[in-house]
Amino acid sequence: MISMNLDRIIAVRNNKTVFRDGDRVIKVFDNDFTKADVLNEALNQALVEETGLHIPAILEVSRIDGRWAIVSEYIKGKNLAQLIADDSGKWLDVMAALHCEVASKSVPALPKLNDKLHRKICASLLPATARYDIHNRLDAMPKHASLCHGDFNPSNITVTPDGTPYILDWSHASCGDPASDAAMTCLMFMCDGQNETAGRYLRLYCEKSGTDAEHIKSWFPIMAAAASVSGMPEKRDFYNRIATESEPDVEK
Ligand SMILES: Nc1ncnc2c1ncn2[C@@H]1O[C@H](COP(=O)(O)OP(=O)(O)O)[C@@H](O)[C@H]1O
Ligand SMILES: [Mg+2]
Incomplete structure (x- = not known):
């Protein structure tokens, strides 16, 4: 090393x-991450690198003071969350177009989204009847094998000075229906109290990808049930509510 x-x-x-060391970024994980968790995140990132999408290249996986660490290329630029706060009209559009580019890729070696979701729904604290309904809803979804980021929100996108957006944080990547990924992005905006942005993102993504908004919304309870497993208590309450609502919607 x-x-x-x-x-x-x-x-x-x-x-x-996350530390910066010159042109490298070192993400150091606490010991509640297993070796497999960290190697899995590095593997996901390495697999996605092969698609040619703009993402930081993995340089090394290492041990630092008894902790696992992933070393990647440092991407210089501005976080998309800041850019959207300054000019949401322009940058939400860029974000939706980038999401469509992600969805155009296929990485069959990644974990299968639906398998991951079934496991998370099992682990959720929802009532058994709600879990049963959500498992069934997931099984009835059309099968796809597109690249899904799993946490596609502005904090995971950095725009370089020449205007190229780079996508970070591939720990939740999988292959599945890209509509699920768009649904998760909308839910993250809604969970943050940004309902209007969620609605605008949904419309932009649908327009660019040719996806029916109703199809994206039909993923809401499934993605919310899965998201209810991790996260802070106030987020968990939001996701539990969406998972059990009969007609969850944006812009409410
Ligand atoms: N390769 C990188 N280049 C530049 N900044 C980075 C890089 N990786 C992470 N960061 C910064 O660190 C933050 C957290 O890293 P991230 O991989 O998203 O971890 P987390 O899983 O905690 O969200 C990012 O939002 C970004 O601001
Ligand atoms: Mg992140």
């Missing part, structure tokens, strides 16, 4: 820290 400078912190989460 080459020496690493961990002085510059660029992001802190409750169970991981």
